[in-house]
Amino acid sequence: MTELPRLWHEFVAAHPECAAEQPEVEPFGDSREMADELARLVLDGTKRATASPVVEGVPPSDAHWVLLDGRGEAVAVVETTEIRLGRLDSVDASFAWDEGEGDRTRDWWLDAHRGFFRRRHPDEADVDAMPTVFERFRVVWPPEVAD
Template structure:
C-alpha cells in the first residue's frame, strides 16, 4: 500500500521503508477493527500512546512527516497516514480539541478520558507500571494520504 502511494506521488520524499510503521490501533483485533473504521470514515485524525510503551517495546517515538500504514484487526492494510504534529505531555493535559480530532465515539473530552483511562490502564498493566494521569503521553495528529478516496 505504501509503495502504491509513493508511485502515485513522486513528489513525496519517502519515509525509509525500515521506518514505516505497519500497525493496528488498539490492543485487540476487535478494537483495531472498530478504530480503523473511524479512520476510513474520516473522523479519526489523532491518536495518543503512552511514551513508556515505546520505550518498553524499544520503538522510536513517531516523527513529524513520517508515514505509517494502519491495518485492521487481521493485519490487512487500510490506509497510509502521515504524522503532522507530535506533542508530549501528561495524560491529564489532553484537551477538548484533541479528543475531537481523535474522532472516536461522541468525540467529547469526557468519552476520550473514559476510554483512554481504560486503554492506557491496560497498557500500564502490561508494562508493569501504575496508571496515573501524570504518565507521559505522545499526542499525535496525522492526515490520511492513501488510498485516494480516503485522503484528506
C-alpha cells in the same frame, strides 16, 4: 524486517520521494475489534488523532505509517502532522474531538484512555501522569479516502 504491504508500495509509486522511508506498520488499539472500529473511523474521516504512552516511541512529525485493520490488512497510509508530549490528563477537548471516538468529549476520551493505558501498563500507579504522545495525522493513501 517485515515485508511492507502492497498499499505502501502503491503509495511510493505515486510518491517516489518517500521510497527510502521505513514506515511503522500497525493497527490502532489492543484488540481485533478495536482495530477494525478505529480503522473504520479513520477511513470515514472521523478519526485524525491518536495517543499512546511515550514508552512506545515518539514518531517524528511528517512520518508516514501504514494503518492495519483487525485482520492485519493495510487499509491506509497516514502522515503525522503534529506531535505534542504531555501527561495523559493534559488532553484537551479539541484533541478528544479529533480522535473521533465515543461521544468525542474530553471526559469520554480520558476514561477510555485510562482503561487502555492500564491494560497496556498494569504496573503503572498513576496513568494520568504517564508521558503521552498526542499525535495528529492526515490520510494520504489510498486516494479515494485521502484528506
